[in-house]
Amino acid sequence: MKAGFYQFNPLFGRKEDNIRKIISAVREADVDLLVLPEFFATGYQFVSADEVAELSEPVPDGYTTRMICGLSREKGIYIVAGLPERDGGRFYNSAVLSGPDGFIGVYRKTHLFYEETLYFTPGDTGFRVWDTAIGCIAVMICFDWFFPESMRALALSGAEVVAHPSNLVLPFCPDSMPVRCLENRVFAVTANRIGTEDRKDTAPLTFIGRSGIVSPSGEILARAPADREVLMVRDIEPEKARDKTINPLNDIFKDRRPEHYRPLFRRSYS
Numbered sequence: 641m642k643a644g645f646y647q648f649n650p651l652f653g654r655k656e657d658n659i660r661k662i663i664s665a666v667r668e669a670d671v672d673l674l675v676l677p678e679f680f681a682t683g684y685q686f687v688s689a690d691e692v693a694e695l696s697e698p699v700p701d702g703y704t705t706r707m708i709c710g711l712s713r714e715k716g717i718y719i720v721a722g723l724p725e726r727d728g729g730r731f732y733n734s735a736v737l738s739g740p741d742g743f744i745g746v747y748r749k750t751h752l753f754y755e756e757t758l759y760f761t762p763g764d765t766g767f768r769v770w771d772t773a774i775g776c777i778a779v780m781i782c783f784d785w786f787f788p789e790s791m792r793a794l795a796l797s798g799a800e801v802v803a804h805p806s807n808l809v810l811p812f813c814p815d816s817m818p819v820r821c822l823e824n825r826v827f828a829v830t831a832n833r834i835g836t837e838d839r840k841d842t843a844p845l846t847f848i849g850r851s852g853i854v855s856p857s858g859e860i861l862a863r864a865p866a867d868r869e870v871l872m873v874r875d876i877e878p879e880k881a882r883d884k885t886i887n888p889l890n891d892i893f894k895d896r897r898p899e900h901y902r903p904l905f906r907r908s909y910s
């Protein structure tokens with residue numbers, strides 16, 4: 641199947657323009673699973689709770705999710721896209737998965753980053769894997785990658801392709817994702833954004849681009865530049881992620897010894 645990402649520079653608050661841009665990029669693309677960045681239609685750097693409330697939407701009945709589901713139906717493809725979700729009085733940093741028949745599900749970001757913690761509620765969905773016609777697709781959002789438990793939980797639950805909508809500002813993820821994929825033997829598609837947002841008195845946020853597609857052997861199949869808009873697609877075989885062996889005698893899942901992974905007993909010699 642063809643998995644890809646669209647790395648671009650969303651304009652803050654201009655949902656319709658950003659979505660129009662996605663639609664024209666995707667219409668040209670030959671892709672089965674497309675991953676879009678975190679908060680792809682709104683931009684990232686919210687300055688107040690009121691602004692979050694104004695730009696967040698219910699899922700699946702909000703404007704952005706309806707547009708994404710419509711695009712999935714029209715093209716017969718799967719899309720993972722990040723958006724701020726409103727549920728009653730709470731706000732989540734979420735990502736939806738849609739497919740040829742429309743809405744499939746939502747994941748709410750587990751590990752909030754920096755000023756997201758001021759405005760959003762930590763996700764309550766837990767990590768999720770959807771068994772679809774093109775493979776077992778899972779979602780984690782940006783900073784979730786920093787916690788190895790995220791990808792591990794997904795891989796142990798049968799994930800073959802981890803879609804990773806992102807707005808990365810720290811430099812570490814692109815070099816780390818090959819290890820995450822290798823140690824879990826899964827594919828990952830990180831869709832990051834580019835550009836800078838400087839909407840607050842605090843330091844501007846510059847997004848590092850460098851979106852990527854990585855294989856279960858840690859090979860970087862696609863790597864975007866740091867500062868250019870690009871849609872990249874690679875042919876992948878999700879079923880390869882089911883093989884957890886690294887030689888005839890080691891299977892990295894069967895060889896796990898969780899009984900030794902609890903916090904260690906620490907002796908003091910002082």
Ligand code: ACM
Pocket residue numbers: 678752753781782783784806807808809810
């Ligand atoms: C991030 O989680 N947006 C860095």
